[in-house]
Amino acid sequence: MKKFLFIALAAIALSSCADVSGALFAGGDGTYDFKNTYLDPEFQVDESKIHLLDLESGTQDTIYALYVGDFAQIATDTIIVFLHGNTPSMDSYWQTAGLFANLVNNHHYGFIMYDYRGFGWSTGRSTGAESMAADYDAVLSFLQSQGLTSERMVVVANSLGSLPAGPAAAGGSRIPVQKLVMEVPQSTANVIMQNATGLSLPASMITSYKFDLGQNMEDYTGELLWMHGTEDAVAPIETAEAAMQKHQGTYYQEAVYDGAGHGLRWDIGDEEWSKVVLDFIRH
Amino acid sequence: MLRKILLGALGTLIIATGCTPTKVVVPLEEGQWQIGVTQGRPQINEGYLPVIGAYAAKGVSATKTNYGGIQFSSLLLGAVQLEGGQIRSWIPQDGLMPGVSWGFGGQAFMSTRDYAFRFYPEAGINAYWQKGPHIVNASANTWVDPTWFLADFGRGQILAPSFSAGYRLRYKWFEAQLEYKILNPTREIHIPQAYVPNTSGLGGKGFFYGIAINF
Numbered sequence: 490m491k492k493f494l495f496i497a498l499a500a501i502a503l504s505s506c507a508d509v510s511g512a513l514f515a516g517g518d519g520t521y522d523f524k525n526t527y528l529d530p531e532f533q534v535d536e537s538k539i540h541l542l543d544l545e546s547g548t549q550d551t552i553y554a555l556y557v558g559d560f561a562q563i564a565t566d567t568i569i570v571f572l573h574g575n576t577p578s579m580d581s582y583w584q585t586a587g588l589f590a591n592l593v594n595n596h597h598y599g600f601i602m603y604d605y606r607g608f609g610w611s612t613g614r615s616t617g618a619e620s621m622a623a624d625y626d627a628v629l630s631f632l633q634s635q636g637l638t639s640e641r642m643v644v645v646a647n648s649l650g651s652l653p654a655g656p657a658a659a660g661g662s663r664i665p666v667q668k669l670v671m672e673v674p675q676s677t678a679n680v681i682m683q684n685a686t687g688l689s690l691p692a693s694m695i696t697s698y699k700f701d702l703g704q705n706m707e708d709y710t711g712e713l714l715w716m717h718g719t720e721d722a723v724a725p726i727e728t729a730e731a732a733m734q735k736h737q738g739t740y741y742q743e744a745v746y747d748g749a750g751h752g753l754r755w756d757i758g759d760e761e762w763s764k765v766v767l768d769f770i771r772h
Numbered sequence: 773m774l775r776k777i778l779l780g781a782l783g784t785l786i787i788a789t790g791c792t793p794t795k796v797v798v799p800l801e802e803g804q805w806q807i808g809v810t811q812g813r814p815q816i817n818e819g820y821l822p823v824i825g826a827y828a829a830k831g832v833s834a835t836k837t838n839y840g841g842i843q844f845s846s847l848l849l850g851a852v853q854l855e856g857g858q859i860r861s862w863i864p865q866d867g868l869m870p871g872v873s874w875g876f877g878g879q880a881f882m883s884t885r886d887y888a889f890r891f892y893p894e895a896g897i898n899a900y901w902q903k904g905p906h907i908v909n910a911s912a913n914t915w916v917d918p919t920w921f922l923a924d925f926g927r928g929q930i931l932a933p934s935f936s937a938g939y940r941l942r943y944k945w946f947e948a949q950l951e952y953k954i955l956n957p958t959r960e961i962h963i964p965q966a967y968v969p970n971t972s973g974l975g976g977k978g979f980f981y982g983i984a985i986n987f
Contacts, residue, residue: 513964513965515965575964575965675964676924676925677924677925679923679924680924680925680927681963681964683923683924683927683928684960684961684962684963685961685962685963686961687929687932687955687956687958687959687961687975688890688892688915688917688923688928688932689890689917689919689920689921689922689923689928690881690890691883691886691888691890691922693883693885693886693888694846694849694850694851694881694883694888695849695850695851696849697885703924703925722962723964723965724964725960725962727925727927728924728925728927731924731925732925
């Protein structure tokens, strides 16, 4: 027994503070070469309406955001706040920006997306709930200063973006979220651990990042659109469904597509994707 | 590089929690000690990363060997994983008829972040052929998850089985081990944005290497 206790105590002393969330954030370089050259013809934008912003996040870091539209629009029109998925930078979502900039017609809605810390040119490193919330708040602070109000904000979260979007919708947003689109969201940190091991291990065995989108949706009172593909190998539909269906807010809509994977928009096509999102925004 | 190391460690947790390497297949002689290190070689995407565990075993009688071990891969991520158990001879080898041993034990996990604790009893059976220093084995093992109901969204499973085949060279004071394992073939193993090689879409698999000294 003494030997066992010695080994156990020694193991605790030797244990590392490494956190697997650092491995799951796929931040990398960005070029931010946002030009019409790289957009499909139907997604062309007025290049004078492309604005790259640097915003202070927390006390030490600077994050970069892309706003497409007129700044004056922020005080009067609907603004899409897009939280992108786990790619090195928001470069990968330039087509998405073009699509949103052409929803309804050219520059009907304002659109903003940003890079989390450690993604693209954003400084620092994403580490979990705190850094993700601070980055989101930096963007919301800018939008609030420009006059954005709750009833004109639509938050669209893709995959990794669902992690900061969940707590924001659950009350952690300086501009309360009333309309939320969760596209191919994850579910809980525990699920990631349990899907990786096949055991009932909690996420705290490997990370301090304890997100729980099910709880967030339970606490979110606004409108929710959940979009997912049945063949999603990155965010399994069973657990995402369980988390999203905890939503008790004012309106719930789901769009589930047989055979579609994690690249949902590419699998179902821009037309279907835009129709569903637009119907929700106008609901 | 850090990302690769952490992903490797997470991958090793698949192996480390699906099952750890078979420590002892043929019970040691009474009074004999074996101390070894194992190198899990979990496959995620196309890569492998060496993450190790260590164990000690002692023959407490001619037919029983006790063992205990620690997984350094789990420690890297902030979880203490200790294991212990006993291997017993069941049927001695008779010519080409394999010997059979069986074992039982448990795996304990504790998070150093919030001190969450899990304990998984395990049991396994080994068929082995030993000729001189050469030992070939085929093994089946299962962990039991008594807290399956704590898994989110009711997705827990009570059993986490694994199957393996291996070769070990036990020559005087030295032992080398090679083992191939199929892990958790009853459920889909999944790591976001990573490919986990599987069997018919289920479980994981990987090689283990080990070296040990006997004295």
